[in-house]
Amino acid sequence: MSERASEEVEVTSVTGLSSIVGHGRVLEMLRREMDAQRLAHAYLLSGPVGVGKALTARALAQALNCKEEPGEGCGHCSSCDRIRRGVHPDFLVLEPDGRWIKVEQVREIEARCETGPFEGTYLVVVIDPADRLNQAAANALLKTLEEPKAGVLFCLVTAAPHKMMATVRSRCQSLRFGVLDEIEMHRFLVERLGLETDRVGTIEAMADGSPGRAVALASDSGWARLVELRQKLFRLALGSFSTVDVFAFAAELGTLKDEFEPFLDLLDLELGRLLRTAVHRRTRPDVGRDEGGQIEIPGGRLQVLFSWYWASRQARRLFQANGNRRLLAETLVVDFARAWRDVA
Ligand SMILES: [Zn+2]
Structure with a gap:
């Protein structure tokens, strides 16, 4: 689930610094530095995928250029709105062209930085992901970072800071993002995504504190596809499949x-649930089919389930x-099928 996946959903609702869920320490620091007019000229926003790094960079750009609620970002003025839609002249996002961010792209940004902000207070340049700068691009950026311009702020976003050139990293002030804690995550799922209670638990368990991942899982198509593949x-494992089927499935999963x-x-999660149900049935044979059961393992064969569980851990x-x-x-697929055939 990419950062972008999170933005697709949040685009409609999230805007301004106060809308960022979690990351209290990072936000507090940014607010303090804005108040004291002591902002660094470049920040490195690092942390797991999908926790809100790119959203924070965008919210910061809004906070810096908003006329209604300076220092926060109101979310609805023309400036906030255009930053949200990515069409503000003082908000630039540098993304890979193909696999890498290339030197020509950095040169273009560099030229743009010479003129400073057009209409806002700050020209904010987001580089996302910053670990995709190729060597030449990173060297060019290094020069730009070494000669900071007034009114220009760089936000380098990455989930893999170790893949970046150390000299680029050291030119930025570090902002470390962590995963959301349980309470923040729960709030995000219920209040922001409006999830029904029966899905909250599962998505919470799978999202690992990453709202971006939760958004992708909560989107009907993303979720349905994973369930369908499972x-x-x-x-496949329970039926008689051909090599062609296995390769086709593997390609799809790939x-x-x-x-x-x-x-x-x-x-x-599903294997754990099936195992619990099978054990329960063995101790209480009168218990009928489990309600949510989308797959019936004939005879509740524990041995198969244990093998499957082991194969999935492996x-x-x-x-x-x-x-x-x-x-x-x-x-x-082969391990699953073998486990079934051994007992069938
Ligand atoms: Zn505004």
């Missing part, structure tokens, strides 16, 4: 990018060790 895996880990989470370990998603998906 059911497909179960169907296209999940930031959603791959949430897919594994969803698989874990997949996660390999994934975290940077394993190839497609290969992982193939192994997952």
